[in-house]
Amino acid sequence: MKKARLEAFSDGVLAIIITIMVLEIKVPHGEQFSDLKGLIPIFLSYLLSFLYIGIYWNNHHHMVSTVHLVTGNILWANLHLLFWLSLIPFATGWIGENHFSAAPMSLYGFILLMAGLAYYILQSLIIKTEGRDSLLKKAIGKDLKGKISPFLYLAAIALSWVNSLIAGLIYLIAALIWLIPDKRIERALRQNKEAATTNDL
Amino acid sequence: MKKARLEAFSDGVLAIIITIMVLEIKVPHGEQFSDLKGLIPIFLSYLLSFLYIGIYWNNHHHMVSTVHLVTGNILWANLHLLFWLSLIPFATGWIGENHFSAAPMSLYGFILLMAGLAYYILQSLIIKTEGRDSLLKKAIGKDLKGKISPFLYLAAIALSWVNSLIAGLIYLIAALIWLIPDKRIERALRQNKEAATTNDL
Amino acid sequence: MKKARLEAFSDGVLAIIITIMVLEIKVPHGEQFSDLKGLIPIFLSYLLSFLYIGIYWNNHHHMVSTVHLVTGNILWANLHLLFWLSLIPFATGWIGENHFSAAPMSLYGFILLMAGLAYYILQSLIIKTEGRDSLLKKAIGKDLKGKISPFLYLAAIALSWVNSLIAGLIYLIAALIWLIPDKRIERALRQNKEAATTNDL
Amino acid sequence: MKKARLEAFSDGVLAIIITIMVLEIKVPHGEQFSDLKGLIPIFLSYLLSFLYIGIYWNNHHHMVSTVHLVTGNILWANLHLLFWLSLIPFATGWIGENHFSAAPMSLYGFILLMAGLAYYILQSLIIKTEGRDSLLKKAIGKDLKGKISPFLYLAAIALSWVNSLIAGLIYLIAALIWLIPDKRIERALRQNKEAATTNDL
Numbered sequence: 099m100k101k102a103r104l105e106a107f108s109d110g111v112l113a114i115i116i117t118i119m120v121l122e123i124k125v126p127h128g129e130q131f132s133d134l135k136g137l138i139p140i141f142l143s144y145l146l147s148f149l150y151i152g153i154y155w156n157n158h159h160h161m162v163s164t165v166h167l168v169t170g171n172i173l174w175a176n177l178h179l180l181f182w183l184s185l186i187p188f189a190t191g192w193i194g195e196n197h198f199s200a201a202p203m204s205l206y207g208f209i210l211l212m213a214g215l216a217y218y219i220l221q222s223l224i225i226k227t228e229g230r231d232s233l234l235k236k237a238i239g240k241d242l243k244g245k246i247s248p249f250l251y252l253a254a255i256a257l258s259w260v261n262s263l264i265a266g267l268i269y270l271i272a273a274l275i276w277l278i279p280d281k282r283i284e285r286a287l288r289q290n291k292e293a294a295t296t297n298d299l
Numbered sequence: 300m301k302k303a304r305l306e307a308f309s310d311g312v313l314a315i316i317i318t319i320m321v322l323e324i325k326v327p328h329g330e331q332f333s334d335l336k337g338l339i340p341i342f343l344s345y346l347l348s349f350l351y352i353g354i355y356w357n358n359h360h361h362m363v364s365t366v367h368l369v370t371g372n373i374l375w376a377n378l379h380l381l382f383w384l385s386l387i388p389f390a391t392g393w394i395g396e397n398h399f400s401a402a403p404m405s406l407y408g409f410i411l412l413m414a415g416l417a418y419y420i421l422q423s424l425i426i427k428t429e430g431r432d433s434l435l436k437k438a439i440g441k442d443l444k445g446k447i448s449p450f451l452y453l454a455a456i457a458l459s460w461v462n463s464l465i466a467g468l469i470y471l472i473a474a475l476i477w478l479i480p481d482k483r484i485e486r487a488l489r490q491n492k493e494a495a496t497t498n499d500l
Numbered sequence: 501m502k503k504a505r506l507e508a509f510s511d512g513v514l515a516i517i518i519t520i521m522v523l524e525i526k527v528p529h530g531e532q533f534s535d536l537k538g539l540i541p542i543f544l545s546y547l548l549s550f551l552y553i554g555i556y557w558n559n560h561h562h563m564v565s566t567v568h569l570v571t572g573n574i575l576w577a578n579l580h581l582l583f584w585l586s587l588i589p590f591a592t593g594w595i596g597e598n599h600f601s602a603a604p605m606s607l608y609g610f611i612l613l614m615a616g617l618a619y620y621i622l623q624s625l626i627i628k629t630e631g632r633d634s635l636l637k638k639a640i641g642k643d644l645k646g647k648i649s650p651f652l653y654l655a656a657i658a659l660s661w662v663n664s665l666i667a668g669l670i671y672l673i674a675a676l677i678w679l680i681p682d683k684r685i686e687r688a689l690r691q692n693k694e695a696a697t698t699n700d701l
Numbered sequence: 702m703k704k705a706r707l708e709a710f711s712d713g714v715l716a717i718i719i720t721i722m723v724l725e726i727k728v729p730h731g732e733q734f735s736d737l738k739g740l741i742p743i744f745l746s747y748l749l750s751f752l753y754i755g756i757y758w759n760n761h762h763h764m765v766s767t768v769h770l771v772t773g774n775i776l777w778a779n780l781h782l783l784f785w786l787s788l789i790p791f792a793t794g795w796i797g798e799n800h801f802s803a804a805p806m807s808l809y810g811f812i813l814l815m816a817g818l819a820y821y822i823l824q825s826l827i828i829k830t831e832g833r834d835s836l837l838k839k840a841i842g843k844d845l846k847g848k849i850s851p852f853l854y855l856a857a858i859a860l861s862w863v864n865s866l867i868a869g870l871i872y873l874i875a876a877l878i879w880l881i882p883d884k885r886i887e888r889a890l891r892q893n894k895e896a897a898t899t900n901d902l
Contacts, residue, residue, distance in 0.1 A: 103708055111720055113311030117312055120319075122728070125389065125396050145382075156374055156375070174880070177751075184751070195730065196731075200732070201736075315512070317582075327597075334603075360505050519717040525791050527725070527794035530799075531805060547784075558773070
């Protein structure tokens, strides 16, 4: 029962976040396709953020499906995650308005970092509440994606000041990592690691 | 369980899309009915898009009700559909702002085309997941509507540059086709085809 | 199953309608209470529309709870109702912006009239689908409120051009009629009728 | 069944309220971090209101989970609560726009006071409907938090005119009281009372 409302509220907030971002794409007064040119950075930042909110919704969906008991702490950890995600439309708008310049790009990374942290806290709380044999713990395994993501965000934040397109590319890669099914990624990373070890010999 | 959240999230996003379009109908400062005149194209484009989102919600509703297993691919195909639908308020606003001129009208058709494609992908994925005897496959039959719609959109995109009112009329017809119950349409099309064949003799 | 989504979608749309109206109450730049004075008509129109959407949600809630079979017609009759209700934020904003002047006040009544008609169509369709012994038919009884409301709206539309405050008062009364529990109203009307009959003797 | 829709509608409205507040944080045109400086009061007021809506959602969630019968009165008491909460985004925007000046700060407190009152009315109605042995009555116990909060709001409203930062601090404390698990608070208050009594001797 409680879980149903946690899901319903999160779905509501995420649905609104993903949709209000489109309000940033302001209708131009001109009637030519060329009048849309100025909207390209706004559209691209919308696309990236749509992807991120979609990934969070997807993962949240899977994570919460393993929960049996919703405690007060879990409710607040969930609200904490929603808080950081609610700032994404703002950061997205700032990026688009300023054509991917340094400060907006690094703020975007900071918000992703904090959302990632909030997600990690929520995940840890659920595992702690569910106990050692929790389904979630087994499902996330070594949580490679979760461990790599913050480093990618930190790299992108730093690189925003060198070249904001590289930062944008890293945000895109960090998103795509979550899209590709887990096993392949893990296998790819393992092979990559083995290759690196072989090179070192 | 999983299905419930897929539906809840889609309902949320569609409900927001259908409602934020109304924000484009900006309240006029004047207090006469004549002050509403300038809003007529915006109102008409709102009406058309309300119809389209309503149809998508309706069809989505029926399609998802046949699903038994929600896979990761289905979740993403669904988000892909929601992405294109989320651009409808923007295109609607652009049409209304520029009194049905060519570029906005063809962009509108392009978004409908992409949404139609995304719907087709989602439908195919569900049928593939459900197996050969899937309820959905039986329900859609030859999927005449689904096959006709993209040609109507393409025709409207091209005709936008000739006469945007004709394009608008085609969008309306393409919507109405989905409103009329299936059997009658199919019968009408069959009779039409037979008539055409008879004419050819 | 189907019913759950009809309710979820309607709840979503009504929740958004009731909340986006608050966006019309624009934050003033001044920091004195006197800076809020200009917002009083906007606030009052918000209050009235909040009441109406609340009543519609409440009645919709009761009506749909009696439904066993959701047909395609019912889905579309429901969307038709939501369409008219979605225009209430616009009419509310127009009223507030122009301090209850004649044209906005009569447009407001027109939208209420159309929403009332859409509600009546939906109600009739449900009763027809549920059959003669439908729970809804018994519940609404003679549907006095439903029959009185359109006349009140029509009166208010006409009186908007004489005195818009009287029109506003009628809208308020038409709303309050729905708030007061049924039995008392019916008894009051019966007594009123008897009194009138007695007077006629 | 009825309860599910009460929850769904409330979740929808609360999700929208919590998210539209973020629209008040307008994207700045500049691309430097220094361009965000002007947004700090708006961000802080957003944070405070996010906390309050989160607390209300949390408490609403717990309260409604004890309900067995949803009466018409409960539906309207719930809408009454949502009405006051729907005004929080406006008050939040006014605070942020005017850097925590006196009138906006006291209006904020007034809305919190009315929302608190509406919550109390809803709570009382539920207890009355559920009967003397209602789970809710046992759960809230002496309802210390509920009894202290209005006095804190009143104090903050008055102190807004002396020093608005003190008022802001009180709003924050009034929120944090709800965040800390009950037992500790009650114990702390009891000890405080005992200490006060000891001092009196």
